[in-house]
Amino acid sequence: MTTKRRFFTDEFKREAVALLESSGRPLEHVAKDLGIQPSMLRTWRRRVSGPGGPAQVPTKQAPAPLAAGDQSAEIARLKRELDRVRMERDILENCEHFLGASEMRFRIVEDCRDEYPVRVLCDALGVSPSGYYAWRTRPESPRQAANRQLLDDIRRLHADHRERYGAPRIHAALRAQGRTVSRGRVERLMHRHGLRAQRPRAFRVCTTDSNHALPIAPNLLDRNFTPTAPNQVWLTDITYVPTAAGWLYLAVVLDLFSRKAIGWAMRDHLRTELPLAALTMALQRQRPAPGLLHPSDRGCQYASAAYRKALKSHGITPSMSCKGNCWDNAPMESFFGSLKSELVHHHRYATREDAKRDLFGYIEGYYNRQRLHSAIGYITPEQAERQAA
Structure with missing residues (x-):
């Protein structure tokens, strides 16, 4: 397939060499900016600035002075040529890592034809417009x-x-x-085709107050994140959601086996009543047998007398992570990370009620029943729970 030869005026060549000499940048960088090959710019520089000093690129005839109207037309033509060079440069910068066989270059032309003229795309990618149109009209394989x-x-x-x-x-x-x-x-x-998961960076505010004299449970979980059945290990933690009306705090209880959010509660405060309400929901829904392990951080809510009493009355053994070590509760952190990056960071809530509706929809309508979880073999938490029943 023949590639159409590109044409550059003598003035374009002189200006390219002048830009190279005045910028002080490497020749390869200047050539890339102009959308030309470095060898071309090197040849132009030798002709303009040879061993005998600066010289003009040979021309057949010195141009005559232009009239005012002709000057405007020439300026307009040069602007169009500069725009074309810039378009070619942008195309190459955006598509350089895709360049390969002609098939791939034609696909790039097809994908970008609404943004750039077809002829400019073909020139920049080194293919002919006729070849592109022939490829476009072929029967689909x-x-x-x-x-x-x-x-x-x-x-x-x-x-x-x-x-x-x-x-x-x-x-x-x-x-x-x-x-x-x-x-x-x-x-x-x-x-x-530019399809990717939305993953904005999360910003974490600590909700743990471990500066207290309340009893601290030993770290019995010790990062053993592989229970063999539901209702053996329940993780819990608290996070925050910003709204225009103030913080909304969310406490969640997560079954480590199925990664299902089995209990949750939302309040405008961080008192013990918040995680206790989440635990109560989990107990009512799951009705676990005695012997359940319940890891948490060292927050005062989880070390409080009311929370410890609720655990003891249901035969649940508390476990608390090491001080300042988030890895001891990594699956819970992962859950909150997904909730923030997939939901919270894409909204600005005017009221706490608005946030509550969205959080409820995400936890119960999406996360537990629709979202495939990588840690359990790309099935939903609901499926994992049913398969273990």
């Missing part, structure tokens, strides 16, 4: 048709989960629907 259908399914799942799913969960969801597709193929399609 079975592989292309399969990829198009797969991409539709990926986009549907991505939208259904409010852009919370990346390639691993999208792949697991497709497999659960009976689609035999490799994870690498899903990753390539998502990367090519």
